[in-house]
């Protein structure tokens with residue numbers, strides 16, 4: 001019998017009927033934990049983003065296992081604005097679909113805790129964008145914006161991002177190919193809270209998410225809404 005226990009972040013659940021659910025939790029110590037669980041009557045539904053303590057046991061490691069999930073409190077997703085809620089749903093979807101079962105991801109976990117706290121602030125979208133970069137990096141598809149992708153170039157005026165290599169390109173080396181490159185959003189070079197920059201950044205991370213994960217083609221109802229709503233902001 002295998003048994004593990006960890007604190008974590010509730011990501012979502014699928015109803016199998018008969019008050020049985022498959023729940024997914026991003027746990028601090030073991031990464032993604034999926035398991036069958038029964039909701040005790042009168043306990044109320046858990047929402048994505050809530051802090052929980054999960055206990056998971058299974059006869060074999062590859063089994064879905066039984067879990068019990070206890071709400072720890074400290075974060076109330078229902079208090080978020082509708083837009084921040086879309087960010088939260090997008091984050092939860094990416095995590096529950098891409099994380100590997102029982103593989104700890106300490107840095108992404110920290111970044112996710114940080115983002116959850118930021119969702120109630122006015123500039124949550126900027127934090128969400130940075131979280132997507134950390135997410136891509138963790139999954140092995142990070143953007144390298146530290147130097148120009150051209151061999152031996154150490155120019156500081158990085159102005160583009162290559163959709164092929166996910167690397168920065170300086171103004172000189174990028175100019176002849178500018179139609180095929182992303183313009184570097186200002187918020188990735190200096191502090192900028194301009195929503196136009198953040199939306200530009202989300203288009204770029206969205207491009208790399210789609211390239212890395214085929215599921216993103218079907219996922220972004222939340223994320224599409226997120227982009228459209230942010231772009232609408234006057």
Ligand SMILES: [Zn+2]
Nearest residue numbers: 148153170173
């Ligand atoms: Zn260059």
